[in-house]
Amino acid sequence: MKNICLHSDIKVPEINSYRLPSHVGIIMDGNGRWAKNKGFIRTEGHKAGEGVLIDFIAGAIELGIKAISFYAFSTENWSRPKTEVNFLMRFSRKIIHQRRDILNSWGVKIVWSGRKQKLWKSVYNEIQEAMEMTKNNQTILVNFCINYGGQLEIVDAVNNLINNGKKTITVKDISKNLYNPQIRPVDLIIRTSGEKRFSNFLLWDSAYAEFDYINKLWPDCTRQDLFSSIVSYSQRSRRFGREK
DSSP: OOOOOSSOSSOOOOOOGGGSOSEEEEEOOOHHHHHHHTTOOHHHHHHHHHHHHHHHHHHHHHHTOOEEEEEEEEGGGGGSOHHHHHHHHHHHHHHHHHHHHHHHHTTEEEEEESOSTTSOHHHHHHHHHHHHHHTTOOSEEEEEEEEEOHHHHHHHHHHHHHHTTOSSOOHHHHHHTSSOTTSOOOSEEEEETTOOOOTTOSTTTTTTOEEEEESSOGGGOOHHHHHHHHHHHHTOOOOTTSOO
């Protein structure tokens, strides 16, 4: 297990707080290709990516970002080979268990977005324990999207409203019934590996998100890549459909 320091030798860029994204979504792409390029089995890529995840959290804290979501396991990922799925479930459980103490010491509040259906009970239990341990922390909110799908999140929100007698549904109603309605909408989505697609990630909350694509496979990234993406974001003019 790679140890990550909260503060590194990488210079933190100076960005005015009003130019920072409040919520950053991370699509961690390229683990399998990284492993294949090195002649390893796919699971070695996932192992190598763990340290990057923790490094990105540390970098987000240094910048002063208030929320960051990681796409760890999608509802579509169940269609992958059973050996890889089993590894990812065990690996998710292990990361949460082994890293929660250091994240707690950093002031991280851990939350989870996803469906309980199909999710391994042991993974769900680890998530619940980590959430309980860190529930009062305020430095940064870290949202692990495990067994998550953007379309299903919207379906679940609508069904919840219907089951509670709602006949007319508004945008505000759906927003209040998402998995974690307390998190502000996504300001910036970062995807690694050079691929340019949503992949069913935080669809509702990303309606006006900015995008940045890093042409590196996830295990090759460092917090410097996060810093570069945030600097790029800080220089953009966001109009939300309005004229400039």
